[in-house]
Amino acid sequence: MDTTQAIFAFSALSQETRLDVLRLLIKAGQTGMNAGEIGDVLGVRQNTMSTNLNILLRSGLVRNEREGRSIRYFADIDGIRGLLAFLMEDCCGGKPELCEPVLDAIVCDC
Template identity: 40%
Template sequence: MDTQHALDALAGLAQKSRLALFRELVQRGPAGATPGELADTVGIAPTTLSFHLKTLLQAGLIQAEQQGRSITYRADFDAMQGLVGYLTDNCCAGDASQCAPACAPARKRA
């Protein structure tokens, strides 16, 4: 991932509702979710939801698949891995084993 794509992805996530949507799609895995499911789960009004999904699409973090009259949104796991890789690429002068504790505690979803 290059710097511009990383900036676009980070800008896409830099809002509470979009971050919640992205995390929900990550949690749902390859099955993804429809806008209605996302609106119910994340608690975002449909008009606002559409705006946030469009922003995440433009940031390259999610994908949309048209199925008849409905759309299924999925997290783009390659893009997510690319962003994480970009952020940690030069961690500890290239020795990533020095960057994190051997056993990080699991975090609860906020």
Template identity: 45%
Template structure:
């Protein structure tokens, strides 16, 4: 991930509703949720949710797939991984033992690895 891509992702996540959407969709991996369900879970009007979903999709944080009449959104776990790695790439000035607690905690959140949309 380059700086511009990281900035786009961080910018998309820097709004409270979009952050809530992304976190909700991460919790619903790998199945994702239709846009209407996202709106209901977060008590956000449908037209507002659409604009937020579009912003997150443009930033590469979400993927969508048509299933019949529904558009189902999924969090891009690969993009999340890339962003996290970008943020900690130069962690601890070359002293990996200082980053060990962070790496261990991140590793334990997704046992068995992840694939994600994206």
């Protein structure tokens, strides 16, 4: 991930609803959620949710798949991994053992 992409991703996450959506989709895992479900869980109107989902899609942190007339959204793990790698790129002054506690805290068996 380059600096411009990282700035766009951080900008997308700088709004509370979009951050909540990403965290919700991470929890949903491989099953994802459709837009209506996301809006219902978070108490967000459809048009507002649509706007926020489009911003997250463009940021590379969320992906979607069409299912008939509805669209299912998923956390884009590769995009999230790219953002984390961008943050950790120059971590710990060349001493990777210092970064192990941080990396251990974010690794999961997804």
